[in-house]
Amino acid sequence: MNPRNKGKLKDADAVGRVGNPICGDIMYIYIKVKNGKIEKIGWETMGCAAAIATSSMLSELAKGKSLEEAMKITRDDIADALDGLPPIKMHCSNLAAEGLHKAIENYLHKDEKIKELMKVVDKKDAEALFKAGITSLEELKKAHMEEIANAVSKEGMEKIREFLKDER
Ligand code: FES
Numbered sequence: 001m002n003p004r005n006k007g008k009l010k011d012a013d014a015v016g017r018v019g020n021p022i023c024g025d026i027m028y029i030y031i032k033v034k035n036g037k038i039e040k041i042g043w044e045t046m047g048c049a050a051a052i053a054t055s056s057m058l059s060e061l062a063k064g065k066s067l068e069e070a071m072k073i074t075r076d077d078i079a080d081a082l083d084g085l086p087p088i089k090m091h092c093s094n095l096a097a098e099g100l101h102k103a104i105e106n107y108l109h110k111d112e113k114i115k116e117l118m119k120v121v122d123k124k125d126a127e128a129l130f131k132a133g134i135t136s137l138e139e140l141k142k143a144h145m146e147e148i149a150n151a152v153s154k155e156g157m158e159k160i161r162e163f164l165k166d167e168r
Contacts (some may be wrong), residue, residue: 005059008156009042013108016103017133022091025051028133029058029099033107037066041114042061043099050085050092058096067104106135120163126154141167 009030016029032040034037041063042056057078062070075093080087085093085120113135117126120137129135132151134143141164149157 003056005042005063006054007042008044009040012042014103014107014132015133016099016101018095018099018102020047020091020095023048025095026049027095027099028053029055029103031103031107033067037064038062038070047095048092050089051095053082054093054096057081059099064102067107069155071101071104073100102103106130120157121152121156125152128152
């Protein structure tokens with residue numbers, strides 16, 4: 001297997017970060033959009049071989065598509081393109097499609113998402129969280145502390161700790 005488009009996109013416009021509740025694996029789908037089309041796509045998958053294969057196939061399927069078309073890619077499309085996956089692995093391919101849809105959604109609602117994060121941190125840190133794929137307060141509550149700390153400034157981290165203290 002030769003995974004395609006693997007890796008983080010430095011100049012991504014949006015990220016879809018999804019976790020698999022069944023196995024705990026995590027996946028990031030990065031998109032760069034130009035003229036309403038997915039110009040570039042990248043992915044990082046901390047998961048099984050099927051999740052890697054589906055991320056790779058998804059990236060091939062989505063590249064060059066309009067956001068509307070890309071939104072319609074389903075896990076079955078990905079599994080079909082891979083000549084089928086064993087049923088037990090279907091949840092892994094679901095992850096890739098979900099990650100892409102989430103990235104598109106984040107892209108389309110970027111301003112609102114950043115505004116929501118700005119209820120807790122300043123604009124710069126809100127943007128940093130958005131870039132890390134943490135795009136709502138709900139996700140902030142669920143994200144790992146290290147992941148958050150890697151994204152935001154020290155002051156931001158303090159504000160987030162304060163916020164989570166009341167929430168957790
Ligand atoms: Fe976790 Fe496949 S077993 S994504």
